[in-house]
Amino acid sequence: MSRKKILLVDDSATTLFMEEMLLGKDYDLLKAQNGHEALSAAIDYRPDLILLDVIMPGMTGFEVCRQLRQQETTAEIPVIMVTTRGEAPNMERGFTEGCTDYLTKPIDTLELVSKVRSCLQG
Amino acid sequence: MSHQPTDSFVEKVRNETQSYIEDLLARVGQLEASLASCRQQRTELEEQLDRLAVQLKGSERRAERERDEKEKLLRRVAGIEEQNREVSDRYAEVARRNNDLASLYVASYQLHGSLERAEILAAIREIIINLIGSEEFAILTRDPEADDLELLTSFGLDADDWRPDPRLRALLDEGEIKIFDQDGPDSLVAAIPLVVGHRVTGLIALYSLLPQKEGLLGDLDRELCSLLSRQAASAIYCTRLQEHRPAATAPLP
Numbered sequence: 131m132s133r134k135k136i137l138l139v140d141d142s143a144t145t146l147f148m149e150e151m152l153l154g155k156d157y158d159l160l161k162a163q164n165g166h167e168a169l170s171a172a173i174d175y176r177p178d179l180i181l182l183d184v185i186m187p188g189m190t191g192f193e194v195c196r197q198l199r200q201q202e203t204t205a206e207i208p209v210i211m212v213t214t215r216g217e218a219p220n221m222e223r224g225f226t227e228g229c230t231d232y233l234t235k236p237i238d239t240l241e242l243v244s245k246v247r248s249c250l251q252g
Numbered sequence: 253m254s255h256q257p258t259d260s261f262v263e264k265v266r267n268e269t270q271s272y273i274e275d276l277l278a279r280v281g282q283l284e285a286s287l288a289s290c291r292q293q294r295t296e297l298e299e300q301l302d303r304l305a306v307q308l309k310g311s312e313r314r315a316e317r318e319r320d321e322k323e324k325l326l327r328r329v330a331g332i333e334e335q336n337r338e339v340s341d342r343y344a345e346v347a348r349r350n351n352d353l354a355s356l357y358v359a360s361y362q363l364h365g366s367l368e369r370a371e372i373l374a375a376i377r378e379i380i381i382n383l384i385g386s387e388e389f390a391i392l393t394r395d396p397e398a399d400d401l402e403l404l405t406s407f408g409l410d411a412d413d414w415r416p417d418p419r420l421r422a423l424l425d426e427g428e429i430k431i432f433d434q435d436g437p438d439s440l441v442a443a444i445p446l447v448v449g450h451r452v453t454g455l456i457a458l459y460s461l462l463p464q465k466e467g468l469l470g471d472l473d474r475e476l477c478s479l480l481s482r483q484a485a486s487a488i489y490c491t492r493l494q495e496h497r498p499a500a501t502a503p504l505p
Contacts, residue, residue: 144378148358152351214387214462234464236385239351 133158134250135175139168139194140183140212145235149181152239153246165189169197172204179249181233184213184224192227199228208249212237352472355383359476363483369491373405376484380458381407384473386441388459392416393488394424394452401455404488409459420457427452429477431469442469444477446485453485 138149139162146161153159160175162168164186172180180198184191191211198204208230213220221232231245362375373391380386388408392401401416401424423430423443430443439459446454461467469477 142378142382144358144362144375145382147361148355148383151354151358214381214385217463235382235462236465237382239354240347 134178135160136246137162137168137171137175137177137180139163139165139180139186139191141186142183145183145212145237148237148239149242152243157246165191165194168194169204172198172207173201176203177207179246180207180209181246182209182211182229184211184215184220192223195224195227195229210245210249212242352475355472356475356479359383359479360483363480363487367490367494369488369495372484372487372491375487376456376480377405377407379476379480379484380456384458384469384476385462385465386458386460387462390414390416390457390459391454392420392457393446393454404454416457420455424452424455429474429481431474431477433467441467442477444481446488447481448485448489453489456480456484 133156135158136153137160138146138153140146140149141163143163146163150159150161160171160177162171165188168180168182171177182191182194191213195209195211198207198209209228210231210233211224211229212233212235213224214235224232230249233242233245359379362379363372365375366372376391380389390406390409391404393404394400395402401420403411403414403416406414417440420440420443424445427445427447429445432440432442440457441461442456442458444456444458445452446456461469
């Protein structure tokens with residue numbers, strides 16, 4: 131059985147490296163460091179899941195999520211938003227823009243692995 | 253005088269009496285037979301009762317053995333469940349520790365990934381924001397000539413207005429990581445000296461944590477602070493070497 135593909139989107143090389151360490155053994159990973167790269171990668175590679183940072187220069191994760199939901203080819207891809215902004219209004223906005231789940235930084239590594247597994251099984 | 257009616261009466265009485273006696277004797281015989289039969293039955297019932305008592309004792313012993321066996325099995329099951337819980341707890345602890353080590357590895361890797369100051373400072377910023385969870389901090393270097401602190405970079409603070417608190421200088425001289433509760437000076441959460449060898453070359457001051465941290469630095473955060481104290485200091489020092497003596501940090505042929 132082919133492995134699931136996860137698109138990692140973050141402008142922080144440290145976060146991308148951490149996510150790669152935690153998930154690289156079990157999944158095929160693609161990386162993007164801004165919103166535009168993320169949208170291109172999502173359309174071209176049709177990942178099974180997207181881990182999406184919210185605060186990025188240029189296009190924010192909220193905007194990326196909205197555009198993903200507007201396109202037929204990417205509308206159904208589950209999105210987990212990963213952000214330092216853990217306040218309720220931000221989480222609410224994430225869900226309004228169409229994210230599937232939410233993780234706050236610093237990332238709880240066990241929680242990340244658990245949510246990724248849950249989204250890919252669902 | 254005639255005695256015939258009297259004789260016949262007596263005869264009659266005698267016959268009836270005899271008949272009666274015979275009936276009684278027959279009845280007695282029946283009763284004796286019945287009594288014998290009852291005694292026989294009683295003996296048989298007593299024997300049966302004895303046998304049943306023996307069987308009952310055997311069943312009770314068996315039941316007791318099975319109760320003991322059940323108790324042993326229940327204790328064994330409880331023991332195995334306890335072992336499972338311990339293994340499960342241990343697994344969770346090991347998984348948590350593995351993930352903590354992954355964070356430390358990532359931080360260390362990033363700090364040794366470049367000799368360019370801007371990149372190293374960016375790596376330190378990312379470690380503090382994404383791995384520790386602070387969005388207000390300052391990285392200071394010690395100016396040896398002025399023996400004062402100089403701001404290298406900051407995040408979440410107004411760099412133009414920010415001035416090092418005199419208490420930071422005192423913390424600099426102590427050379428040890430200080431973690432404050434929420435009542436630290438100027439809402440300082442932690443002061444991390446940057447140490448190369450035995451020299452304190454600077455300091456990282458954390459001023460606040462992200463809301464989801466609830467104002468607390470955990471064990472992993474303290475380990476990351478300890479890592480930054482040494483490895484961030486070395487990384488910054490190497491960038492200085494790179495700037496001043498590029499040949500010293502050139503790749504070996």
